[in-house]
Amino acid sequence: MANDLSEKTGSSKETYDDRPFHSEDLPPEVRAPLAPYAGAEPEAPAWFKWAIAQEPERGFVTSHGTRIETLTWGEPGRPGLLLVHGNSAHADWWSFIAPYLAKDFRVTAMSLAGMGESDWRETYRFSDFADDAEAVSRATGLYDGGRKPIYIGHSFGGGQVFFTAAQRPELMEAAILVDTGFGGPPPEVLKERAARRELLANIPSPDKPTRVYATLPKALERFRLMPPQPAENHYILDFIARRSLKAAPTPEGGEGLAWKFDPNMWEKLDRSGMGMSHGGKLPPVSVPLVHLYGEKSRIIERRRVGEETALAEIAQEIEIPDSHHHVMIDQPLALVAALRTLLATWPH
Numbered sequence: 001m002a003n004d005l006s007e008k009t010g011s012s013k014e015t016y017d018d019r020p021f022h023s024e025d026l027p028p029e030v031r032a033p034l035a036p037y038a039g040a041e042p043e044a045p046a047w048f049k050w051a052i053a054q055e056p057e058r059g060f061v062t063s064h065g066t067r068i069e070t071l072t073w074g075e076p077g078r079p080g081l082l083l084v085h086g087n088s089a090h091a092d093w094w095s096f097i098a099p100y101l102a103k104d105f106r107v108t109a110m111s112l113a114g115m116g117e118s119d120w121r122e123t124y125r126f127s128d129f130a131d132d133a134e135a136v137s138r139a140t141g142l143y144d145g146g147r148k149p150i151y152i153g154h155s156f157g158g159g160q161v162f163f164t165a166a167q168r169p170e171l172m173e174a175a176i177l178v179d180t181g182f183g184g185p186p187p188e189v190l191k192e193r194a195a196r197r198e199l200l201a202n203i204p205s206p207d208k209p210t211r212v213y214a215t216l217p218k219a220l221e222r223f224r225l226m227p228p229q230p231a232e233n234h235y236i237l238d239f240i241a242r243r244s245l246k247a248a249p250t251p252e253g254g255e256g257l258a259w260k261f262d263p264n265m266w267e268k269l270d271r272s273g274m275g276m277s278h279g280g281k282l283p284p285v286s287v288p289l290v291h292l293y294g295e296k297s298r299i300i301e302r303r304r305v306g307e308e309t310a311l312a313e314i315a316q317e318i319e320i321p322d323s324h325h326h327v328m329i330d331q332p333l334a335l336v337a338a339l340r341t342l343l344a345t346w347p348h
Helices: 046-053 126-139 156-167 187-196 216-221 234-242 298-304 332-345
Strands: 057-063 066-073 080-084 106-110 150-154 174-178 245-249 255-259 289-294 316-320
Touching: 046 234, 057 126, 066 126, 080 126, 080 156, 106 126, 126 156, 150 156, 156 174, 174 332, 216 234, 216 255, 289 298, 289 332, 316 332
Parallel strands: 080 106, 080 150, 150 174, 174 289, 289 316
Antiparallel strands: 057 066, 066 106, 245 255
């Protein structure tokens, strides 16, 4: 997941794109993975049931006049971890990962402005994220463990963490990016958008509101991952999807369900001040930086066919086997193991 920095940075190259992409030509298992369950919850393994039973402290922190949703696990006074989700997602994407980190850390997952239960804004700025993250970290005790928190961000959230590390390194001890790309959308995605833009469902636009679904099964049937990929752990998809919905009025005057994220976020996104004035390269980062990526991620596929990347030059990289872009869905326990091992030995 990514976002186009070229529009307001003056760069001619589309460097990072995480806008929603929808296509009805996707295979059923990718287009509508939860449809076969007709609203029923898929069976889940014991480890997952234990994790989601560890209910976090739920609250809100105000930053720039906006309420930011927070979920916090772990005892106060432990070293802090801040978890940041990807585009159109929410803090509960970390709810089955965070409890395994909370044994040694004070852990907070935040919902970015315009996503989850966080308030929407008239304008979204990457530069505001650093302030939001600091406000959340201080309010939830992530600075109380004797050192600054480590920021961990997936996809679009990894982009937010990266640029905060570049511009406000004093806020964090280190940064971990999880499958974060800076290379623009795949060619087939660009082709699809150009050929079928007027036909694609749910593409955000200033005059198009969020789609409202009459029933929970209908809404779950429409849930899919962005960018598109297969996913075998349907119990995780179902958990995430149910927490991605909110009550909303239907056009007929009844009550239905809609996705929580602001459908017009991309039209409201101010991409200026991104610190990309380094000859098209990523800005330097002074804090320790690690990139965990999926073996089957589109980011890695595009590297293998020769696409340039600057991230590999400035970050230590660790591969998560048999995983696509959404590592916490494809290989959640491998991600937990990688994070716990890394945090036990680094960046000390």
